[in-house]
């Protein structure tokens with residue numbers, strides 16, 4: 334429906350009558366209003382990695398307290414750092430970017446979004462996937478980086494009460510699987526995070542028989558290799574995709590912030606479970622990506638969340654990949 338923010342009902346009726354009289358040949362601007370579309374472009378971004386076609390899919394936006402960006406620095410310091418970068422200070426706006434790899438033979442998702450019941454603004458993966466020309470049934474395989482809600486709650490379609498990706502098999506690290514499916518997990522989770530446990534059980538247990546548990550480092554299929562990146566969660570893993578001499582490092586949540594993770598990798602996000610290990614992992618991956626000139630896909634960096642990591646003084650900076658018409 335068209336909205337007329339500062340126009341009374343009478344003027345609306347006059348405008349509507351005039352619009353009907355002038356039919357579709359009149360530009361709406363001539364009537365004193367221009368229809369606003371109130372919708373964003375489809376949530377996908379595509380590029381080639383050698384012969385692999387990569388599509389970044391948006392699962393939406395999540396908001397967390399801004400303090401979660403770095404819990405070990407004084408609040409004033411964090412506030413002035415983010416303010417200088419024009420970042421919001423009322424909340425950390427965190428994108429959810431799911432990587433889809435079409436190898437030419439298989440369609441592989443890395444993580445599978447938040448599903449229908451996580452938070453407002455999330456759960457858009459199916460819509461983005463369909464916008465990009467695929468149906469959930471087309472997905473052959475799903476690699477899970479870790480067991481947090483925004484990465485696994487999309488496994489089960491809560492309306493249909495069955496797996497959303499009907500033909501997919503899964504890979505998850507053994508440590509991560511064991512942690513998130515443990516019977517007593519809920520009692521071990523901190524107050525306020527117990528719903529992580531119930532959600533993990535609801536989504537993981539129904540696909541137990543379809544899930545291969547591995548030690549990070551194992552190959553998933555030709556051109557797709559896992560690597561250990563613990564700290565954010567205890568057995569978190571990342572994925573390295575290779576094709577024809579090009580490489581994409583899909584870091585999951587080992588790198589979460591476009592500025593802080595690269596300029597201050599020692600600043601500790603609240604959600605990192607083992608903060609000391611997470612700092613080591615982050616430094617290692619950032620260094621590796623910059624040195625080997627890898628393309629990096631990061632789940633929570635602003636959409637589409639793909640870019641390079643380049644040196645900047647004694648630290649690093651994020652350089653987003655450029656959108657282009659031709660692949």
Ligand SMILES: [Zn+2]
Pocket residue numbers: 481483484586632633
């Ligand atoms: Zn996450």
